Amino acid sequence: MEPVSPPDLRLLPLTVAAWVTAWWAVTQPAGPLFIGLGPVALIALGLSIVRHRWAWVAVPVVAAVGAVLLVTGAHQEVRAGDPITAAAAEGASVTVVGRVSADPQRLASTFPARPGAQRWLLRIVARQVVRHGVPAASRAELVVLADPAWSRVSVGEIVRSTGRLAATEAGERPQGVLKVRGPPVVVDAGSWPWRVAERLRAGLRAACAGLPRDAGGLLPGLVVGDTSNLPDDLREDLQTAGLTHLTAVSGANVTITAGAVVAVLALAGVGRRGRVAGTLLAIVGFVVLARPEPSVVRAAAMGAVTVTGLLLSRRGVGVPALLSAATALLLWDPWLARSFGFALSVLATGALLLLAPAWLRRRDRRLAEVGRAESRWRTAVFAALSVPLAAQLVTAPVTVLINPTISLVSVPANVLAEPAVAPATVFGVLTALVAPVWPWGAQGPAWCGGLATWWITVVARRAADLPGAALPWPEGVGGLLLLVTLTVVGLVVAARSRRPLRSGLTWATGVVVVVAVTHGGLPVPGTDRLRPGVPDDWLVVQCAVGQGSATLLRSGAHRAVVVDAGPDPDLMDGCLRRAGVRVLDLVVLTHFHADHVGGLAGALRGRGRPPVLVSPLPLPAGQARSVRRLLGDRAPVAVTAPMSGTAGERGRSVTWSVRTPDPTPAGALAAQTSRAEPDGAVVNNASVVVQAVVGGVRVTALGDVEPEAQRELLRTGVGPAEVVVVAHHGSANQTEDLYRALGARIALIGVGAGNDYGHPSPKALAMLARARLVVGRTDTQGDLSVTAAAGSLRLVASA
CATH class of the missing domain: 2.40.50.140 (Nucleic acid-binding proteins)
Known part of the structure; x- marks a missing residue:
């Protein structure tokens, strides 16, 4: 067996030093950076005098630090002087x-x-x-x-x-x-390059208009990063399945495009220098077409270095090309050091160049030691698993900073989707080139590319519905360090095993399951039958969270929209776990009373960073500040005080709209002006009223609106509903005409046992009985679930 040279990592210390320095330097003004050049120069001079082998390693590192300080200082000086x-x-x-x-x-x-x-x-x-x-x-x-x-x-x-x-x-x-x-x-x-690029992108979008919704929305995203027509629910499924990288142009797209250009030029009889020049021009054109995003620029720079290496007939240029490209780009633009896209691109490429080939070589050595030959299909399967697993292991610690979840299905999903990426890219680029001059002729390659992206969307849809698709993980730096530690341990275990890939997968799966279960994010198989009150086909759940309100609207497999979060984080988290919800698509806080927002931290616990809609009236001020502080610590949570009529779709099965009363009634203005504690009715009447359709079932959640706001809803018109969440925990302050206008069949009351308010009021219960509603109440019946099997609504209680 031919000996394999170890990877050339001589540039790694230089790249790491440049990256760390740039990460810090871009946060500093020009003065400290220029002052820091003096000590760096003295250190470089001292090291150059020392006659030691490590000095010659340290000198380039120190030089890289100085170069980054100089470049960043110059940038900061220019920025400071800009008007x-x-x-x-x-x-x-x-x-x-x-x-x-x-x-x-x-x-x-x-x-x-x-x-x-x-x-x-x-x-x-x-x-x-x-x-x-x-x-x-x-x-x-x-x-x-x-x-x-x-x-x-x-x-x-x-x-x-x-x-x-x-x-x-x-x-x-x-x-x-x-x-x-x-x-x-x-x-x-x-300028003309941008105009040409926009015409090509527009032609690609137009050619994809006749494709099926998912396939046509994904093809421009996969080819040139244009996600303007990508359906929101498909975007979420791609993220859950670990396939989001397919909508961000990366090294794979550049490699596929460059490879196609090389093949065409070779068939045309173009020499090596001509092929290199043509490929470099194609890379530049592709960057303009796909936009110079950090990952695209990194991939293009590495491609240029690699092509140059091929021109010089040098082997093994992959790792040095990656490190050279990363260092050069950090010197050109130090702010790339803080780009998640740039970091993920560099790490994933490094894993493909170092980790996956090492696994393949080690496997070959093991087979050679035992004198056994492996079938081609098993070799292909091993290689197909090695590539996404290597990329997943290396990039996961960064991705948990963006979205604190990990996936057990991303590796097989990537294995299944990968064969379709190359044809989708090639046919997509061909479509973009043909569409502006021959729109009808572009339909052929568009349908070929659409067939490839159709397969990717099928994989994403199915994978997102599987157990283990989005397991919660500890947030922040702690979660990153935990995952790095477990990854290193798993790689060491795999390195010492005779079956590295199998043992690595076993270790990773075991660790994920243990951590996820202890963190409260993974339902153990078989526990569904221990939850009789939360059936698998639930559409709406009114949570038993004590004296407060929390409603779940099912937006997909293991996903939900939350309307209010009850008073207690642990109780809220428990209800979501009983319902099997792992990801939140949207949170609506109808108003800022503690019995509706106190459990927000439990709702968000390990379930991503959903957008949050809040009441337009930030009272009581202390509670509103607490909510804003909590959401601010979980950036980038998007917080919006919606206008009446605001509407949208979340996941696969929820469409919704909100009704908001006048956010500044006289009582609220007086309270804000005097800084006095507002009257409870003022805050209640500022509740956001949510009207949603969940799996075909219409739901209205009234928050805590009092009769004044209820009459306003009647006056301005309110749509029909099959399910209503009764206002203010079933207090006596209800307008019967509103409930009759809704025409609901099921009424849900979120209320705590033995509360001091007398909720639900006998008057309210009598009113609901006259309106012939089936009433569920969480104080005596526990979690309340609404299902719609065979088109028939059913109320299921857990107690």
């Missing part, structure tokens, strides 16, 4: 002219029914800023929060708009946030 920096610090109103540098994205924190309520996010690189009528040149990068009219701008266009600036946090690449109202003024269409 936008001072204007952002003062919150000034300005007019900005700049080039659009990133595609507009609709913010997940808004769920509008009216187009004017939408907010979109994009980035521009400023060219000129006008403040107090005085123009000044600028090169600042800005995040723009804008109206829906901005959704039609494209990368490369020069736009002008007026808005108010806000400063960003230290360490963020943008120098400010520009909040604008109204449409942009397009000053110039931009």
Whole structure:
């Protein structure tokens, strides 16, 4: 067996030093960075004098640190002198002219029914800023929060708009946030490469319009990162199944595209130098087409270095190319050190270059030692498992910082989806090239690419529904360190085993199961039959959380929308576990009384970072501040005080809208002005009323609205419902006409046993009886579940 040279890791210390330095340096002003160059230069000089082999290793590392400090200091000096920096610090109103540098994205924190309520996010690189009528040149990068009219701008266009600036946090690449109202003024269409790229992307979208919804939405995302038509529920399933990376252009796309170009040029008889030049041009063009995102730029830089290595006929250039590309990019743009996309891209590529080949070589050695030959299909299976497992192990500690969940199905899902990636990419790029000049002819490759993405969507849908698809994991740095420790231990165990892949999988699975069970996130098989009150086919659950209200609306397998969270975190967490909910798609807090928001931390415990809708009235002030503080600690949770009529869809089975009363009635204004504790009825009447359709069943949750707000609902019109969550825990303050107008068949009352309020009131129970509603109450019946088997509504109680 031919000996294999060890991987060339000589550049690794240099890359790590540059990365760590850049991570810190971008948070500092220019002064300390330039001052730090002196000690670094002295250290480099001292090391160069020392005649020791380690000195020659340390000198490049110190040089990299100095280079990063110098480059970042120069950047910070320019940023500090830019007029936008001072204007952002003062919150000034300005007019900005700049080039659009990133595609507009609709913010997940808004769920509008009216187009004017939408907010979109994009980035521009400023060219000129006008403040107090005085123009000044600028090169600042800005995040723009804008109206829906901005959704039609494209990368490369020069736009002008007026808005108010806000400063960003230290360490963020943008120098400010520009909040604008109204449409942009397009000053110039931009340079020709961007115009061509936009025409190609538009042609790809148009060619995909005739494909099935999922396949047609995924193909542009997989090929060029255009997720504008990707269905929200498919986006969530891709994330749950560990396939989100397919919607972010990465090294795989660049490699596939470059490989196709090389093959075409080789068939055309082009020589090596011509193939290299053509491939480099294709890589540059692909970056413009897919947008220069961090992962795309990293992949393109590595591809350029690799092609250069091939031109020089050098073998084993993969690892040095990766490290060289990462270091060069960090020197070019130090803010990449804080980009999750850049980190995931580098780590995944490193795993594919180092870990997976090492497993394959070790397996070959084991087989050679025992003198046994392996069948081709088993070798192919081993290789197919090694690649996604290596990438998963290395990137998981970073992904838990973004979303504190881990998946037992991501590796097999990636194995099943991977064969479709290459044909989808090739046919997708071909579609984009053909569509602008021959739209009808582009339909053929579009359908071929759509067939490949259809298979990927099938895998994502099925995998997301499997047990173990999204297991909660401890959040923050603690969760990262725990996963790093377990990963290292698992790799050591695998390295000492005669069957490394099998033992590694066994170790990883065992650790995940133990940690997930102890963390409370994984239901043990067979426990469903121990929960008679929470049937598998539940659509709505009114949780037994004591004297408070918490309602679950099923939005998918092991997913839910939560309306209020009860008074106690542990009780809320327990109800979600009994219902088998592992991921929250949305949280609605109808108002800020403690019996509706006190259990929020338990609801969010290990269930991701769902957007949160809150009452527009932030009273009682202390409780509202506590909620905001809790959500602020879990960034990037999006918090929105919705307008009446706000609507949306979550998961596969929930469509919803909200009704909000006047958020500033006279009593609330008086309370805010006097800083006195508001009257309870004032806060109750500011409750957000939720109307939803869950699996075809209409549900209305009334919060704690009092008769005044109930009559307002009647006056403005309220839609019918089959299930109603009774207002204010069944208090006596009810408007019978409202319940009759709803026409509901089942009434759910969230109430605690032996409460001091006399809830539910005999008067309210009598009113519900006259309206012929089936009444469930959590104080005597425990968790209340609504099912709709065979189209027939059924109320199931756990007690």
